Amino acid sequence: MNGDLVLEMSRGDLRDDEFESRSWTDHSFDAMSGDENNQEQPPKKRKKKKMRKYHRHTSYQIQELESFFKECPHPNEKQRLELGSKLDLESKQIKFWFQNRRTQMKTQLERHENVILRQENEKLRVENGFLKDAMRSPVCKNCGGEVVPGEVSYEQQQLRIENAKLKEELDRICALANRFIGGSISLEQPSNGGIIGSQNLPLGGNGFNVSMSESSMFMTLAIEAMDELVKLAELENPLWIKCSKSEKESMNHDEYRSIHPGFVAQGSRETGLVLISSLDLVETLMNTSKWVEMFECIVSVASTVEVISNGGDGSRNGSLLLMEAEFQVMSPLVPIKEVKFLRYCKQHGDGFWAVVDVSYDINRGNENVTSYGGFKRLPSGCIIQDLGNGCSKVTWIEHSEYKESHIHSLYKTLLSSSVGLGATKWLATLQRQCESLTTLLSSQDHTGLSLAGTKSILKLAQRMKLNYYSGITASSSIHKWEKLLAENVGQETRLLTRKSLEPSGVVLSAATSLWLTVTQQRLFEFLCDGKCRNQWDILSDGASMENMLLVPKGQRQGRCVSLLRAAGKEHNESSMLILQETWNDASGALVVYAPVDVLSMNNVMTGGDSDKVALLPSGFSISPDVSSSWSGQIDTNESKGCLLTVGFQILVKSQASAKLNMESVETVNNLIACTIHKIKASLNLPT
Structure with a gap:
């Protein structure tokens, strides 16, 4: 390659996925090596001219340029200036080096692809020869004898013609796909002696079949x-x-x-x-x-x-x-x-x-959402x-x-x-x-529990969260909910019911969302503060709450699973504890809790089966302020407000066959309204 060959390439000349799939350090490349064609000119035409000074890059410069090329093959003007300052090179030299490096890379890729194409063509040529030989002397799959042409019906001939066309199309798609994905997609032979027709081609999976045409579209x-x-x-x-x-x-x-x-x-x-x-x-x-x-x-x-x-x-x-x-x-x-x-x-x-x-x-013909x-x-x-x-x-x-x-x-x-x-x-x-x-994995010794006990309490907290999510979103992933309509409930509140075996009876879930003029961080800290728990939680019975057990789930404060009890009371004085999980990040926050009895939790903390513990989760989901024109301006610490979702699940009937009455609906509706009112009052928010 001549040293004065400089080609400018756009990203369209070489896709990034092809670029990154090859080795970046196979060859060192010196763009300004002085290999310009210096053949002597005839004496009569030689003219005296100023000699151009060429600069050969040092090993260190080439190494640094190659290293940067791996990360960014198309540096902008600012990056070229920074590289030039670091390597004592002019911006123009940097530009030419990268242009020539991309040219060399493209040439190498083209050679590599040509080799692959030649191999694929040879393979197709051999397969085509086998198919032609098979067509000249077809053999019956059942008896092994020669197939009599007169025994082939017109419909079978048409199916074989269609089958040959489909196989040719699939071979082409598979060859193309294997080049791009590096996989091993191949055509499996059907069990009907080679006639595919309109049947589906099994491609693995869990019992479903994907047709050849669908497979091509998928790929x-x-x-x-x-x-x-x-x-x-x-x-x-x-x-x-x-x-x-x-x-x-x-x-x-x-x-x-x-x-x-x-x-x-x-x-x-x-x-x-x-x-x-x-x-x-x-x-x-x-x-x-x-x-x-x-x-x-x-x-x-x-x-x-x-x-x-x-x-x-x-x-x-x-x-x-x-x-x-x-x-x-x-x-x-x-x-x-x-x-x-x-x-x-x-x-x-x-x-x-x-x-x-x-x-x-x-x-696929209809792209409408x-x-x-x-x-x-x-x-x-x-x-x-x-x-x-x-x-x-x-x-x-x-x-x-x-x-x-x-x-x-x-x-x-x-x-x-x-x-x-x-x-x-x-x-x-x-x-x-x-x-x-x-x-x-790094804090097992700090929980005070055995490994089995920690796993059991985390498994219980996981089930509590999933039950809460299901009650908020009406997802049927955990429970099958039925929507309940009530005249005295606002449009922003949704009521759901389900039959429960543990605890036995009918569970009523109520959830609503509203806007609060308080930041996500401030609201999260308030809800997690055990000293303020009695200001909004009826389960606290007027007392502040303290941590009896804490399993950390992150470095940030508030990411944990905890077991709460009323402050000032001994372990055996209360028959009710509160299991709670909380987390907070840039996309939102969560506070989910459920009352649990002491005997059940003692069994769980010693590694017992947590599936037998009855759970009726309640809690809060918080989303940050997104009132700005686009998402890049979100700041959970500087936002003007947040979206709060409140959800409660209560057992309203002890018999699973019993029907709900309006008194139960009013109870859970008042519970939500009262909790929201107390939160606003405690944070001095407008009601």
């Missing part, structure tokens, strides 16, 4: 979604607006509509460090049960409909799943979002992974970079469109921000949960 959609996710994750993407007060980013909807006309979408992006390795995080995202457990406050229920591809080489690289899930917001004023989507995982390099979700509708049940997930997911020592850098992107008609006006701004179901909510939840696990 095409997944690859397109991955490409868009990678583009959205680019640092200098004009689609993103960054707030001057924080690092939060919101999508520039005008810019998005200019690129994707016809879509009205909400998008957010956030980057942060997470205490989990890249492989463990990938496994969590690709395992449905682990995913639901990690994001329990967002995902109420989920299932894997079909495993389209298991990936290759025993890893999740190239894994493609068809999934269903319900997304929830902790308020009775926000309906559950049901979504069917594809989840696609791809490794882009050593320690670099990407997992993308995209909604899928069987009626209504056909997706009112909620459509555009390419969303995360880019994961392993940093070593069990830590990863995660860039989370959430991108969706939905109908606002069924959402209460109080929550419309929240859902259009990054904290409703946006990137801040997902990333903050991931960070908190991973920190919780790390803290639990």
Whole structure:
């Protein structure tokens, strides 16, 4: 390559996913090496001219340039100036070096792809020869004899022609998909002697079948979604607006509509460090049960409909799943979002992974959000970079469109921000949960309990939270609720009932949401303060509460599971304790509690079965102020207010077959109203 060859390349010349999947340090490259063509000119035409001075980069300069190239192959002017100052090079030299490095990388990739294409062509040529030989002398599968042409019906001939066309299309799609995902997707032979016709082709999974045409559409959609996710994750993407007060980013909807006309979408992006390795995080995202457990406050229920591809080489690289899930917001004023989507995982390099979700509708011709049940997930997911020592850098992107008609006006701004179901909510939840696990593993000796006792009390607290979520959002993931209509209850309050075996009877759940002129942090601290408990909690019986046991679930104060009792009373003087779990992060806060009897908790703390403990959880879910024009301006410490959801569950009948009466409804309705009034009065808020 001539030294004076400088080609300017845009990002469109080389995709980032291809870029990162190759080794960055295979070759050292010196762009200004002085290898210019210095062939002697004929003596008659030689003219005296000023000699150009060339500079050969030092080993240190090349090493630093290569290192920066791995992180950013397209440096801007500011970055070039900083590099030049560090390496004693001019900005123009830096620019030329990067241009030539990208040119060399593209050439290497093209050579590599040409080799792969030649191998694929040779393989197809051989397979084509085998197919031609088989067609010349067909053999009956049942008897092993030669097939008589006259025995083949017209319908069978048409099916074989159609089958050949479908196989050719599938081979092409599989070859393309394997190049992009690094998986091992292959065509399985059907059991009917080679005639596929309109039958479904089994591709693994849990008993469902995906047709060949659907499989092709799934793979095409997944690859397109991955490409868009990678583009959205680019640092200098004009689609993103960054707030001057924080690092939060919101999508520039005008810019998005200019690129994707016809879509009205909400998008957010956030980057942060997470205490989990890249492989463990990938496994969590690709395992449905682990995913639901990690994001329990967002995902109420989920299932894997079909495993389209298991990936290759025993890893999740190239894994493609068809999934269903319900997304929830902790308020009775926000309906559950049901979504069917594809989840696609791809490794882009050593320690670099990407997992993308995209909604899928069987009626692909209709892209209207209504056909997706009112909620459509555009390419969303995360880019994961392993940093070593069990830590990863995660860039989370959430991108969706939905109908606002069924959402209460109080929550419309929240859902259009990054904290409703946006990137801040997902990333903050991931960070908190991973920190919780790390803290639990390192603090077993500080709880005062045995390992079995700690696990048992955490399992009980987990069930308490899930029961609370279910009562707030009306999700059927834990219990089957029935909606109850009552004339004397406000529109912002939702009543639900269910039959319960433990405790036995009819459980009434009541929940409402409202706006309070107090910050999320201030309200959370007040609700967690045991000395102030008697100001709003009727279970305290007028006494302040103290911690009898505390299991920390994070470094931040207030992230814990605790066992409370009335202050000043001995352990044997009270037959009732309060189990409570609390957490607080950038996307919201939670205070959930339930009364438990002493005997049951003694059994749990010694490692006994927590499933036998009856729970009727109540509590508060808090969302920060999102009244600003876009999500990047959210600050939980400086906001003017917050959204508070209050939820109670009470046992109103001791017999499961008994019916509710209006007295029970009035009781729980008054309980909510009285609690809200006491909180406002204690914080000097307008009533």
